[in-house]
Amino acid sequence: MAAMIAASWLRAGVETQVHVGNLAWRLASVDLAKPYDDIGLWSNSDGRVVAIALVYESYPIDLLIDPDLDDVAELLNAMLDWTEARWRAAVAAGRPAGPFRVGCFDTDGLRGAVLRRRGYAPGGRGYIRFGREAHAADAQAKLPDGLRARAIDRAADVERMVDLHNTIFDSPVLSVDDFRRVIGAPWYRSELGLIAEDGSGEVVAFALGWIDPVGGVIEFEPVGCLFAWRRRGITRALLHEIIGRAASQGATMATVTARSDNTGTIEFYRATGFESRVSESEFTRSFDPADAV
Numbered sequence: 001m002a003a004m005i006a007a008s009w010l011r012a013g014v015e016t017q018v019h020v021g022n023l024a025w026r027l028a029s030v031d032l033a034k035p036y037d038d039i040g041l042w043s044n045s046d047g048r049v050v051a052i053a054l055v056y057e058s059y060p061i062d063l064l065i066d067p068d069l070d071d072v073a074e075l076l077n078a079m080l081d082w083t084e085a086r087w088r089a090a091v092a093a094g095r096p097a098g099p100f101r102v103g104c105f106d107t108d109g110l111r112g113a114v115l116r117r118r119g120y121a122p123g124g125r126g127y128i129r130f131g132r133e134a135h136a137a138d139a140q141a142k143l144p145d146g147l148r149a150r151a152i153d154r155a156a157d158v159e160r161m162v163d164l165h166n167t168i169f170d171s172p173v174l175s176v177d178d179f180r181r182v183i184g185a186p187w188y189r190s191e192l193g194l195i196a197e198d199g200s201g202e203v204v205a206f207a208l209g210w211i212d213p214v215g216g217v218i219e220f221e222p223v224g225c226l227f228a229w230r231r232r233g234i235t236r237a238l239l240h241e242i243i244g245r246a247a248s249q250g251a252t253m254a255t256v257t258a259r260s261d262n263t264g265t266i267e268f269y270r271a272t273g274f275e276s277r278v279s280e281s282e283f284t285r286s287f288d289p290a291d292a293v
């Protein structure tokens with residue numbers, strides 16, 4: 001899966017819905033006891049994965065398709081047939097009923113048309129994918145006096161990272177096990193996951209950078225600062241440090257995705273040198289729970 005996503009970045013760049021970085025977060029929410037329930041894979045005749053469908057508890061659906069494939073309408077319909085059948089089985093087994101949310105880049109007219117034909121309507125959440133160049137010199141940014149940046153310790157910091165994450169973000173609520181799985185991803189690089197801490201050891205901000213060495217792209221997921229410590233340039237300095245480190249490892253571009261209604265965060269990314277590259281809207285469709293079998 002990671003190989004297909006990395007190859008897609010090489011071909012389609014920011015118009016690839018999932019980066020290997022947020023793949024780690026997405027897989028953390030899949031039930032590993034039966035991943036086949038929530039991950040659909042389609043292969044070509046050589047056995048290479050060319051499409052991935054990921055279904056999550058609350059039914060956002062990711063449909064990732066190799067950008068080299070032509071005429072993907074039939075494949076998209078097959079993937080939606082699979083995810084909708086998955087929904088029926090999951091609801092019958094006691095999961096809450098939908099609605100389905102499927103992401104679609106505003107530039108992807110074909111996907112929009114297929115979704116509309118199947119009864120999905122735009123108007124769900126909107127997202128903006130930002131990008132900027134990555135340069136080794138970015139690492140020269142300095143944190144405010146009294147703070148230092150260091151790598152997240154995979155053993156000692158897990159619980160405090162989870163507390164920090166759940167203080168900053170309302171949802172989804174992160175568990176210690178989920179976070180262990182996220183930073184246990186084989187492509188996690190500890191030198192790109194940084195925290196800022198003060199002289200007493202209080203962790204005040206964090207940013208996890210994920211490098212895709214094939215496409216040369218670093219993605220941030222997630223990024224956060226405690227409320228009382230905001231607007232001091234802490235998180236911008238952390239991002240610059242990570243971008244600089246990633247550039248030294250071959251990254252040429254940095255990317256991040258933000259909710260399009262999150263104006264403060266969007267301003268933050270612009271002030272950190274990012275520009276809007278592509279926007280994505282969720283199409284939604286509700287199903288009648290009585291259809292679950």
Ligand SMILES: CC(C)(COP(=O)(O)OP(=O)(O)OC[C@H]1O[C@@H](n2cnc3c(N)ncnc32)[C@H](O)[C@@H]1OP(=O)(O)O)[C@@H](O)C(=O)NCCC(=O)NCCS
Pocket residue numbers: 168205221222223224225226229230231232233234235236237258262263264265267268269271272
């Ligand atoms: C977005 C966030 C990480 C910014 O952290 P921060 O440490 O306060 O950001 P910085 O101090 O480094 O900001 C640098 C610049 O970005 C801009 N900026 C940051 N936050 C802003 C806001 N809320 N509104 C407008 N501009 C903002 C400013 O230009 C700021 O410089 P200035 O303070 O000199 O004007 C923080 O507000 C946060 O944790 N928000 C909630 C979680 C979140 O949305 N995370 C991102 C999605 S994964």
